[in-house]
Amino acid sequence: MNTPRVAITGGTSGLGLALVRELRRRGSRVAFVARTRERVEQIARDHPGTHGIVGDIARKDDIHRIALQISTALGGLDVLVNNASSLGPTPLALLADTECEDFALALETNVLGPFRLTKALLGALTASAREGRGAIVLTISSDAAINAYAQWGAYGASKAALRHMSAIWGEELAAEGVRFLSLDPGDMDTPLHALAVPNADPATLKRPETAARELADAISAALVTEPA
Amino acid sequence: MIAAARPIQRPFDARLLVISRNGAITHAARSGLADFLQPGDLVIANDAATLPASLHGVHLPSAAQIEVRLAGRSSLAPDDLRFSAVVFGAGDWHMRTEDRPPPPPLARGDRIALGPLVATVDGLLGHQRLVALKFDGPPDTVWAGIAEHGRPIQYAYLDRTLALWDVWTPIAALPVAFEAPSAGFALDWRFLDALRSRGVEFATITLAAGISSTGDPALDARLPFDEPYRIPVKTAAQIRRAKTRGGRIVAVGTTVVRALVHSGGRAGEGVADRRIGADTRLCVVDAMLSGTHAPDESHYQVLRAFQRDDVLARAEAALEASNYRTHEFGDSVLIFSHQDSAPAGELSRNCGGPVRATPDVSYVPGTLNA
Numbered sequence: 001m002n003t004p005r006v007a008i009t010g011g012t013s014g015l016g017l018a019l020v021r022e023l024r025r026r027g028s029r030v031a032f033v034a035r036t037r038e039r040v041e042q043i044a045r046d047h048p049g050t051h052g053i054v055g056d057i058a059r060k061d062d063i064h065r066i067a068l069q070i071s072t073a074l075g076g077l078d079v080l081v082n083n084a085s086s087l088g089p090t091p092l093a094l095l096a097d098t099e100c101e102d103f104a105l106a107l108e109t110n111v112l113g114p115f116r117l118t119k120a121l122l123g124a125l126t127a128s129a130r131e132g133r134g135a136i137v138l139t140i141s142s143d144a145a146i147n148a149y150a151q152w153g154a155y156g157a158s159k160a161a162l163r164h165m166s167a168i169w170g171e172e173l174a175a176e177g178v179r180f181l182s183l184d185p186g187d188m189d190t191p192l193h194a195l196a197v198p199n200a201d202p203a204t205l206k207r208p209e210t211a212a213r214e215l216a217d218a219i220s221a222a223l224v225t226e227p228a
Numbered sequence: 229m230i231a232a233a234r235p236i237q238r239p240f241d242a243r244l245l246v247i248s249r250n251g252a253i254t255h256a257a258r259s260g261l262a263d264f265l266q267p268g269d270l271v272i273a274n275d276a277a278t279l280p281a282s283l284h285g286v287h288l289p290s291a292a293q294i295e296v297r298l299a300g301r302s303s304l305a306p307d308d309l310r311f312s313a314v315v316f317g318a319g320d321w322h323m324r325t326e327d328r329p330p331p332p333p334l335a336r337g338d339r340i341a342l343g344p345l346v347a348t349v350d351g352l353l354g355h356q357r358l359v360a361l362k363f364d365g366p367p368d369t370v371w372a373g374i375a376e377h378g379r380p381i382q383y384a385y386l387d388r389t390l391a392l393w394d395v396w397t398p399i400a401a402l403p404v405a406f407e408a409p410s411a412g413f414a415l416d417w418r419f420l421d422a423l424r425s426r427g428v429e430f431a432t433i434t435l436a437a438g439i440s441s442t443g444d445p446a447l448d449a450r451l452p453f454d455e456p457y458r459i460p461v462k463t464a465a466q467i468r469r470a471k472t473r474g475g476r477i478v479a480v481g482t483t484v485v486r487a488l489v490h491s492g493g494r495a496g497e498g499v500a501d502r503r504i505g506a507d508t509r510l511c512v513v514d515a516m517l518s519g520t521h522a523p524d525e526s527h528y529q530v531l532r533a534f535q536r537d538d539v540l541a542r543a544e545a546a547l548e549a550s551n552y553r554t555h556e557f558g559d560s561v562l563i564f565s566h567q568d569s570a571p572a573g574e575l576s577r578n579c580g581g582p583v584r585a586t587p588d589v590s591y592v593p594g595t596l597n598a
Contacts, residue, residue, distance in 0.1 A: 051368055052368075053372070054372070061391075063393075064375075064391070064392035064393055064396065065375035065376060065392070066375075067277075068277065068279070068280075068371065068374075068375045068392070068403045069368070069371050069372055069375055071277065071401065071402050071403055072306040072367070072371040072402075072403060073306070073367075073368060073371070075305075075306055075402070076401065076402060120393070120396070120400075122398070122399075123275055123277065123396070123397070123398065123399040123400040123401040124277075124401040124402065126399065126401075127275050127399075127401040127402075127432060127434075130431070130432065130460070130462055130463075131460050131461075131462050132462065172417070173417075175421070175424060176417075176420070
């Protein structure tokens, strides 16, 4: 069994950081992407063997630089986790009160960013699939992608688009051997959730470490069932 | 031919000139490429992504502005940070390389600042402008610096500055090429689907395509520099199976021909150090998809392995007469070889024609063709 090579966007906080730790603990080779240089360097120092990459997936100009660094850091790519995400306006707002720019940023981060990064890394992923290592794109979804919640307009609409895009990628690239998973980790005790629901009782929320274990299990299962 | 000045990888009206095994010439739309392939054939492309290999900076001993073009490496390993590089004086791609001023005199040990990176001249490689270059710092930092500061190598006939997405083929994977393996611009995912439905297989190799032109006659005479490559086990198996069933091997680009001829189609890593020319035995390769190349380009020599000079002269005349577009964003040629293809059992022997007596894979690729 080959050591999986995994890239995670939004890897310095919340679920992304928990995934970096969990996948590293399981022996994967891990690269992670985030916007803030100091945070990226700190997390990379704290987790020897991981590769930190500074970049903003919402910026078109950053995408190929990020892809280049992922591929050189890992020597290829088996698993891409599209985790980074934007809530849209904070505090949350009714759609009628949402500024167009805030909606646009949610779409750039939650839809166009994952689209561009997946596209830029598709060559690496299909190369991995051809060599029988398996290739997976895991998209972190949300129940807001399915249910219409008041005040979650920018986030919910962009997450719905992301989920649907992932499903279409999956249809189109099944023959190339790339599998697309869209998974909802549930409501977690993360900085993103605290921004959205500042008064939530942490005891009622899932720990990101628990969600990371479940997602890592899903990745392992998908890699194992990959036809050689 | 007309220079293709716009960096559009797949213009809707791209054309394809087909040269058959017996030298017959056909004009077609490149969108119909799959029609020239048969069930059982195997198409092999170079999946190297392209580095932003042009780095502007300062030669610290002289404080002179320079441009460094990374041009070669002895392996594909990400932690191998020793490059051969061609150095230019002040100016950028808008000026023809032939007209570029030379760099200041360079010496071993000279320090060069390239944006966030610092490199040291590790030696001269038999020419004033060709150096061995070693970057300071750990691999992640160096690649981040190249990603941030580098720009794709490009030439004066283009009408705009290239971004990385302009030069990555749709299948671009490991970033190791110094210039784009541009024959692969013709590939898109719909084409790969079309191959599948036709019963044509697809495979990849990775070869660090080097610099194609320096503007300096003495240096250009040494091109192509040695290029490290890898043939995946799966690809080697597909080649054997295709040969066994009588399928043809169609190489996408001169880089794939070079890797397949050097390796004989066997799996593994190597450094392609032989030029392909009229006397090369192609044995693994039956056809090549490439750009349109004029007789004064080094790539043209590769065509001479596929067909006799009189056939190539007729093809060249046809490209000129019909105003085909040339250079990396131009039209394409599909050329079938007049050589007899080797059966599967002979793949590992006698490939490539003349072989160097003592292959030298020491660290500086640029020295080997000298």
